[in-house]
Amino acid sequence: MAAESKPLRSDAARNRDKLLVAAAQTFAERGLDAPLEHIARRAGVSIGTLYNHFPTREALLEAILPQRLAALEEINASALADPDPWSGFVGLLEGIFTLQAEDHSLNDAMVQSFSLSTDMSQACGGGLGDVERIIERAKAAGRLRADFDVQDLVTLVWAMSQVIRESMDTAPGMWRRCLSFFIDGLHAEPAAQPLPSR
Amino acid sequence: MAAESKPLRSDAARNRDKLLVAAAQTFAERGLDAPLEHIARRAGVSIGTLYNHFPTREALLEAILPQRLAALEEINASALADPDPWSGFVGLLEGIFTLQAEDHSLNDAMVQSFSLSTDMSQACGGGLGDVERIIERAKAAGRLRADFDVQDLVTLVWAMSQVIRESMDTAPGMWRRCLSFFIDGLHAEPAAQPLPSR
DNA sequence: GAGAAAGTTGAGGCAACCCTCGATTTAGTT
DNA sequence: AACTAAATCGAGGGTTGCCTCAACTTTCTC
Structure with a gap:
């Protein structure tokens, strides 16, 4: 929105960078509610300085997460680029969860951004149109069951x-197995039971 | 193990009961990490009295949860009693999650009891043999895919x-839809893709 | 290199929750 | 009614994390 209103003093810019790095690492390791003091210490800076640059935890998150979530755009893009709509769709799922499995903060963020509606969810919501397109394409090809929609993807996330959270430190990759089961339930053919209503 | 070693004084017995009721309600509403002070206040008793009766949070939980988890035994029993192995299996899943959806503390407990191995998980583990039997029966009938096992059920829990946690206050019942998708992936027939390894 | 503006610091106040222990009250007994 | 063991009470000390602000330090400019 605002261009950089004030040019930062050199030491301030340096500290801001160190804070961003430390925050990204800490959040990735310990989740979105990691103590801010840890981040300040890791950056070699006092807690007051952290608050100077980022008056709230959310401000800090907004400085970090959009960049990370940008990877989602790529995932969307390559899903749409896939000539096979179904494998594009499956690639989307695998891409999303691979991302979440690599980073506690993304895992937390994906859940919260669909609960609360922060500015952050828009970064992600920008890509939600693409997601819808990927889903529709797989349905139109007769490969994805017709009653699956975006909200169902949110639920799947x-x-x-949770599967990722519980297993990421002890058995990373276990989530793939769970996802496989789920995907096998998403094929168009069986149309086993009519779904319970919303 | 020990029979009631000392008969409680009448007021103590009364307070203990009030604490158990208050704890059950509070945990059900707010999850397993609800503040103990809330429970004491709700029981009309001081925090010191709570600690008198239950020196740790775990002691309190062990006095409450086994009774609640006993419902699982019934669910197992009626799943095994079902003449149709597949519908017994599906009934098992629905029973488990209905229980979780009615009570925050059970929802938390089902997750934690499989992570940590407390005494509590044994109450649940006692029934795990039954669960295995239900799974095997559905496989033997050729209805449940052969590569599904107990660990997969844990993962499903x-x-x-998480689905239940996120939706129970805003859209209770939404979890049924998610479960349907998953169940449709568990049929024996499609055997779509070989699963990724553990 | 001196002054002003910008930035940093960390102790300290606040809040939530945990748990303890000495003073006090109560239930049961003789 | 008096006594005692059992039970209760709740203030208080400990911890963790949040956030602020007045005193200090650094950078930048002239």
Whole structure:
């Protein structure tokens, strides 16, 4: 929105960078509610300085997460670029969860951004149109069951986030197995039971 | 193990009961890490009295949860009693998650009891033999895919617990839809893709 | 290199929750 | 009614994390 209103003093710019690095690492390791003091210490800076640059935890997150979530755009893009709509769709799922499995903060963020509606969710919401397109394309090709929609993907993200959280430190990759089961339930053919209503 | 070693004084017995009721309600509403002070206040008793009766949070939980988890035994029993192995298996899943959806503390407990191995998980573990039998029966009938096992059920509990947690206050019942998708992936027939390894 | 503006610091106040222990009250007994 | 063991009470000390602000230090400019 505002261009950089004030040019930062050199030491301030340096500290801001150190804070961003430390925050990214700490959040990735310990999740979105990691203590801000840890971040300040890791950056070699006092807690007051942290608050100077980022008056709230959210400000700090907004400085970090959009960059990370940008990877989602790429995932969307290559899903759409896939000539096979179904494998594009499956690639989307695998891409999302691989991302979440690599980074505690993304895992947390994916859950929260769909609960709360922060500015951050827009960064992600920008890509949500693409997601819809990927889903529709797979349906139109007769490969994805017709009653699956974006909200169901959100629910799936909730579900997988917990699987990832519980297993990421002890058995990373376990989530793939769970996802496989789920994907096998998403094929168009069986149309086993009519779904319960929303 | 020990029979009631000392008969409680009448007021103590009364307070203990009030604490158990208050704790059950509070945990059900707010999850397993609800503040103990809330429970004491709700029981009309001081925090010191709570600690008198239950020296740790775990002691309190062990006095409450086994009773609640006993419902699982019934669910197992009626799943095994079902003449159709597949619908017994599906009934098992629905039973478990219905329970979790009614009670925050059970939802938390089902996740934690599979992570940590407390005494509590044994109450649940006692029934795990039954669960295995239900799974095997559905496989033997050729209805449940052969590569599904108990560990996969644990993973499913993790997954569904998050869906339930996120939706139970705003859209209770939404989890059923998610479960349907998953169940449709568990049929024996499609055997779509070989699963990724553990 | 001196002055002003910008930035940094960390102790300290606040809040939530945990748990303890000496003073006090109560239930049961003779 | 008096006594005692059992039970209760709740203030207080400990911890963790949040956030602020007045005193200090650094950078930048002239």
